[in-house]
Amino acid sequence: MINDGICNAETIDRSEEATMCDELTVKDEEEFLRKHGLTRRDFGKGAVGVTLSMMLPAIANAMDVVEEDVLIKTPDGMADCYFVRPAEGAHAAVIVWPDIMGIRTSYRMMGKRLAESGYSTLVVNPYYRTAKGAVIEDGESFGTPAVRERLMPHARSLSPETCVSDGRAFVDYLDAQASVDTNRKIGTTGYCMTGSYTMRLAAAMPERIGAGGSFHGGGLATDSESSPHLLAPKMQAAFLIAIAANDDEKDPNAKVLLREAFDNAGVSAEIEVYEDTLHGWCPPDSRVYNEAQAERAWSRLLVLFERELA
Secondary structure, eight states, X not given: OOBTTBOOIIIIISSSOOOSOSHHHHHHHHHHHHHTTOOHXXXXXXXXXXXXXXXXXXXXXXXXXXXXXXXXXXXXXXXXEEEEEESXXXXXXXXXXXXXXXXXXXXXXXXXXXXXXXXXXXXXXXXXXXXSSOSSOTTOOTXXXXXXXXXXXXXXXXXXXXXXXXXXXXXXHHHXXXXXXXXXXXXXXXXXXXXXXXXXHHXXXXXXXXXXXXXXXXXXXXXXXXXXXXXXXXXXXXXXXXXXXHHHHHOTHHHHHHHHHHHHHTOXXXXXXXXXXXXXXXXXXXXXXXXXXXXXXXXXXXXXXXXXXX
């Protein structure tokens, strides 16, 4: 359920990190759909077909890739994940954490796109403790109350501690793969509530995590003693922090705190509010997907990885 209009640590994932998936965000999405002459039902019907047939913009010189579903042992069980990597050679690895809606078609596509760009990519199911595979159907939206109600028990299974314990297991798995070059550091990406995971794992494993990309991440800089930005002194990774415009409107000081924390710790970070975007603008199955800005953020991520995971 949504308590006081905010999906925070105590109401969703016990992580003390606001996911920004709140009632105000839903209202922003509804307004976005109205401006485009759509209803939630229109989007749902169209998104099913779009999701199943959608194609992200083609990649120049895309590599041939190998895809497989894998099971990874963690301290809490077996995590089902999607592992996709270039068909030949050893490459830098990337861990992709999906948003609050979990692993699904769009994130598999995004993972495959990273692999086609030259990275051995692991797209994880963060909810493996409570569900195997996708929790939602293609075309469903967080804006639907029934979908939110279905997601909440799974989201509550997560915490800063599970982020790190899972992340360590994922790193161990990747480092054991022939397609991963262990002489190169690992990249991470996170969306919505998992944007903070990139920072937490970088602080926990500075010797292995070399870059992190947070896209419309929630709770990156708060007044909590466990706020991710306070971990900056423990990091050796560089970051891309891509902030949704409406998230910035709700919490304009977050980017200031992040800038100060990274600068004081000597951590390289590109922090930007992406104009005309709403929370959730990056995944192609989002109701508020902004292709132009999503592509710009994606290009910045590739620049980050090319520079830091070389």
